[in-house]
Amino acid sequence: MTWRGLGATMGSEKKGPAEEDVEDAATELYEEIDLQDLPDARPVERKPNPLAQRMLDLDVDLGSHLQEDMHELILPLPEEGAWRGLHPASLVVNLIPRTFRMVWGFWPLLLIMLVGGSVAGGPGLGDLGFVLLFMLTGAWSTIVHFLTLRYRVHNGKFEIKQGLLNRRLRIIDPARIQNVGLVRNPFHRLSGLVEVRLETAGDARTEGLLSALSVQDATLLIRQLAALRGRSADQSDQTVPVLKLGLGELVAYGLSKPSAGYVAVLLFALIEVAPIVSPNMAALALEQLAPGLMVGLVLLAFALSWGGTVLLSTVRHYGFTLTQEGLDPSEEMKLRGREGLLTTREVVIPLRKVQLALADEPLVRRWMGFGTVSVETAGLGSLHEGIQAAELVVPMVDRQQLNSVMRSAIPRNTVDPWRFRLKAAHPRALWRLWMGTMFRSTLLAVPTTVLFWPLGLLSLMLYPLGILSGWLDYRYQGWLITPEVVIARRGFWRRRTFVLARDKLQSIHLVQGPLMRGYGLGRVVLRVAGSQVVLPDLAYLHAESLLERLSPQSDQ
Amino acid sequence: MTELQPLNPRVTWLWRLQGLLRLGMVWGPMAVGAGVGLGMLTVAAAGVVLTLALLAFFFAVAMVWPTLEYEYFRYAVREHDLLVQRGVLFRRRSSIPHNRIQHVDTRQGPIERLFGLSNVAVFTASGMSADGSIPGLAAKAAEALRDDLARLGGDDGV
16 A cells, blocks of 8 residues: 555554553642651561462562572562562662762862872872762662662552652652553572662653562562553563564664774873873883884774673673563553563563664664664663663664564554655755755865865865765655654764654644745654654645644544 | 734743743853853853853844744634744644544743733644644634634544
8 A cells, every 4th residue: 555645544543552551641640749747768678468469479570580589489569558669689789789880970080189199199198988988888889779769559550769868759640651661680680689779750860760669569669560451461472572683783773883982982092091190201211202102092992882882882782682562452562672681681572561662773784784762762771871762772673673573663554664755855855955965064164274275175076976975865864654653864974763653742843944935845853752763854835734744643 | 814923022022031941041051152152262251242142133133033933924714724834944734624623732831821811722634733733822712723623523524
């Protein structure tokens, strides 16, 4: 079937399983309540429960590496509403990561200490005091975290409270949980614990971060939450493996990652550290460095950073597997991704929560025949290294499989963007692109030519390069609208293909700048929760009609 | 299709007053600074001319721009969505389906209170700035619009 843009086929949109329980979504996501009036958080005594024995026989799915642990479980099911805390071993598990995060947060101070130390002739007593202070603060915050963090499932809601002086309680509606992540760093592995992350929409902080739970506590919690959502947390028999990445693919992924940033960091560190380690040697080396040797060193730094990138990404994504679950109509469809050599991560995303899928094909990776797929929900994961919008990243996908991986996230899409010819941008969009390029090139080329005459004349090369780049960019733009999804593709250097479910559209915008007005063009911007997709430039009237017809009322 | 509504005409005077305040606090001092700089580099007269020219330009913009903005600003509460179009140089037309509206705010600053106007801001789950914002509505009309929009609901797509 050929979709002719917005044809007469609209109105045939099926209601997927996604819609059924979102209707009651008017409830508050979470509330912050002053805890001054609530009783103190105390660990609640666990009572044996007959249900627990029955659960022993159930095959709980927490990933293959966790499943082994599960068979030896004795599961004390908590009473409804009983507060539960972190595992006592969390004190050990959390100490080093928390201290490290604290130190990381104060890196400018550490840098000053490092540089200051070199002037004063090595780290002094004051510096050692700082280090001790960091460690003590880290230990203190770990103890407070363990003593005050309590969670429970109460009245159908998940509640979590923590804090000694600044106490807060969050109440999370299980229906609003976007995805559940299980993470195990090496400390978790040694102690047999697991970190549970429950992510909801609308807040950049990871909601309900339970840093160290025993596997049985984690399992019980996930089961309870799933039961509250009226779903089964068990792994379905109908599990379909979508993708498994081998070592070769992961190494290739690392090789195709840009690593210039690491070179800068490495060089900076070298320049900073060398005079501290051996001031005389550094000065001597600087004097005797021939230009050739300098180039060699830079190349070496590149090679090292490249190697580091390969190593890091291989360790991070080691053993990546992607499975699709819940194909039985009675179950909820889910995507499950597992990865990691030292720190194992497991992410489960219910398909009804998927906002968009993105295939990213940077030039080098594309030449290798691969791309990277990200699946985004409305949940914003605030991991320790910053906000991450994409909850599930499939690092290296063979081009032949790109569509099947994208479809595992948005099965309603029936069009393969790599085989089907997408609709092109309006021809005048190319002129607009070129005008923009000319303007930018002039801004750069004129001062360069004047300042660096006659070598600056080389900057005139920007014009033909800009024209070529604009043409390539235009050529690879594409878009398509089916009754179920919107597909958009942009970029030559970094080709990105977006597929977003139409029933997730939050708002639709039509924008037009002065240059676009001159060419009679308009641009449609589609916003979903947490992200936006821009369609290629179209004739203004065409874009206007898309705005009208993409608004969900047309087909609901 | 529901008729597109203009804003309350008083909003042009609100914007002009806000423009004059910006002129006094930001653009004016900048124009004077540029004039003084030029005067010190060349002759004092050149600096005075530049300052006056810049001040005249900014004043003209502060007076004329609100009329242009008012002319293009239109909104409509339609059966299924809220339509807002705005912008003079960079134009934007936004459609926000009623069922995607998370919350609606009305805001009134001291100057707006002087003119009896309110600002209605509409938020969706897209997590970005307000998806639709209607600045110059009579306070009563703004409250009615806010209540209308807040009443319509449904699947929020998250």
